[in-house]
Amino acid sequence: MAAAKTILRSLAGETLPTPPIWMMRQAGRYLPEYKATRAQAGDFLSLCYNPELAAEVTLQPIRRYGFDAAILFADILLLPQALGADLWFVTGEGPRLSTITTQADFDKLKPVGEIDAVLNPIYETVRILRQELPQETTLIGFAGAPWTVATYMIAGRGTPDQAPAHALKDENRELFEALLARITQGTIEYLSKQIEAGAEVVKIFDSWAGSLKGADFQKYALEPAREITAAIKARHPDTPVIGFPREAGDGYIGFAKATGVDCVALDNSVSADWAAANVQVDGCVQGNLASSHMVTGGQALIDETRAIVKAFSGGPHIFNLGHGITPDADPDNVQRMIDAVRGQ
Numbered sequence: 001m002a003a004a005k006t007i008l009r010s011l012a013g014e015t016l017p018t019p020p021i022w023m024m025r026q027a028g029r030y031l032p033e034y035k036a037t038r039a040q041a042g043d044f045l046s047l048c049y050n051p052e053l054a055a056e057v058t059l060q061p062i063r064r065y066g067f068d069a070a071i072l073f074a075d076i077l078l079l080p081q082a083l084g085a086d087l088w089f090v091t092g093e094g095p096r097l098s099t100i101t102t103q104a105d106f107d108k109l110k111p112v113g114e115i116d117a118v119l120n121p122i123y124e125t126v127r128i129l130r131q132e133l134p135q136e137t138t139l140i141g142f143a144g145a146p147w148t149v150a151t152y153m154i155a156g157r158g159t160p161d162q163a164p165a166h167a168l169k170d171e172n173r174e175l176f177e178a179l180l181a182r183i184t185q186g187t188i189e190y191l192s193k194q195i196e197a198g199a200e201v202v203k204i205f206d207s208w209a210g211s212l213k214g215a216d217f218q219k220y221a222l223e224p225a226r227e228i229t230a231a232i233k234a235r236h237p238d239t240p241v242i243g244f245p246r247e248a249g250d251g252y253i254g255f256a257k258a259t260g261v262d263c264v265a266l267d268n269s270v271s272a273d274w275a276a277a278n279v280q281v282d283g284c285v286q287g288n289l290a291s292s293h294m295v296t297g298g299q300a301l302i303d304e305t306r307a308i309v310k311a312f313s314g315g316p317h318i319f320n321l322g323h324g325i326t327p328d329a330d331p332d333n334v335q336r337m338i339d340a341v342r343g344q
């Protein structure tokens, strides 16, 4: 039997001499080949729903850099669209959705059993990728965490402080919780289908977990992550789950134990030394180089990359950025980071 893929070994708790590496948003606008394929597809959503082209952009960073994992090219906002929300992207601004603020808005959403009518092309992308990826490359599927997805569904767009979602939570908790429950069930179905199509790992992106405090963090970040992870493990016991409660701060402590995830992804607001002592003690961690180094490069990029590898060298670690790479990044800096991780 071939040795297990490096990322799967780290997720199983093994400490490797060199951490495996991939990068959030590794298929993206910093790459000229991405921009060319994106132009061919038309707009961003047409690219997501075109299995051949979505597989092509997923493969581009693997060909260029030989990352240890590929992440399915899709978006966390496809699930709201599959649940019946209108979704479009405004160039230079970001996503727009029809809003959910009243019971009548919620009642228009579709049942979870109907999401595959929209999401089938995504599962087809996963099937193509399992055929085309190199043997050693792990395929990661993903979804947004219920709180993060709800912040977009309630506000109808990205918000700096998630104020509309907090307002609905405080003013109509019953409706807010019904929406979270619908997204949670939809996420379980969506991730299960990705796994059945060939995803080997799934990651739950809670990009706005940092704005949930105290009991709200317990109820709306930890609890949905626990419920989704338990349901995935019941159906697919061998599929590792990565949780990413971005900017959770002290909420990172005990996150893996409370939710059952196999790995906790760290943003760069926590230091690697702190996270090694407080989070990696419970198992695999992923992260956490600041993505700004992909723009600025230089000796600081090399030094910081090496410092992170060293800080996490005593336990299971997957090297990554602390958040997605930005469109103004220099593709050569990505290679410099990989070389620094792999000791070249």
Ligand code: 1CP
Residues within 6 Å of the ligand: 023, 024, 025, 026, 027, 028, 029, 038, 044, 071, 072, 073, 074, 075, 076, 077, 093, 094, 095, 142, 157, 158, 159, 205, 207, 324
């Ligand atoms: O080409 C383009 O112009 C579109 C830019 C883009 C891309 C490349 C968007 C719009 N989404 C994506 C792909 C994407 N999104 C992936 C693909 C895999 C990869 O990492 O390479 C993933 C995992 C996501 C996840 C995602 N989408 C998150 C969670 C992670 C994070 O960045 O915090 C969120 C919050 C979104 C919503 C979204 N989609 C796109 C944008 C610009 C945003 C953020 C909007 C905002 O809050 O302002």
